[in-house]
Amino acid sequence: MELEGLKRGLKHLEDAGLHIENIVTDRHGMIKKYMREDHQDKNHFFDVWHVAKGISKKLETASKKRDCGNIRPWIKSSVNHCYWVAASCGGDSELNVQKWSSLVQHVSNTHEHCEHELLNEESLWLKEGIFFGSRAHKLFREVVESRYLT
Ligand SMILES: [Zn+2]
Structure with a gap:
């Protein structure tokens, strides 16, 4: 259709x-x-609204899985991040990918590639790591880095 x-x-x-x-x-x-x-x-x-909706849905699903409730508080900021990336990068797709993937690190409290001011509020960070990382971060990463977005 x-x-x-x-x-x-x-x-x-x-x-x-x-x-x-x-x-x-x-x-x-x-x-x-x-x-x-x-x-x-x-x-x-792509219409960024559709992209953002897809991300939100996928994170929602992930947050319902075992030990992944900590993803929930990140859904709204992930969607905002998506709009911000789209609005701030223009058509530069490499910069887009770079800015977008900073999100995976941001949620684990690593801000090397972030552009925000120093954070003074406590957030519910998702622990990253191959051996001791959280399942929540693993699933979060899967959504954010999924091929669906490319
Ligand atoms: Zn950050």
Whole structure:
């Protein structure tokens, strides 16, 4: 359905003589494929609202798993971080990835790559580490670094 609508919409605009350089859609798999294969001349962006919603849902699910309740307080700030990254990086995708992944460290109280002021409030940090790290941090990382976002 969505793909057919997009095809018709694009054809309609191009038939009318419009030159389309950028297009923003949701994250439909078929749309991604279609844009990649049939419209290489256009920049394809995702609507950040859909991305943020996906993250929020996935973190919500993760936070319900055993020992992962500590993820919950981070959901809202993760969504905010997502909007902030989108708004502050423009089209620079490398910078996007860099800023986005600082979140995984931020939640474990490592702020090397953060741009915020010194924190003076206590947060519920998720313990990171291969051997003694928390399950919560592991699942959090899985969501934030999932291929779904690329
Ligand atoms: Zn930080």
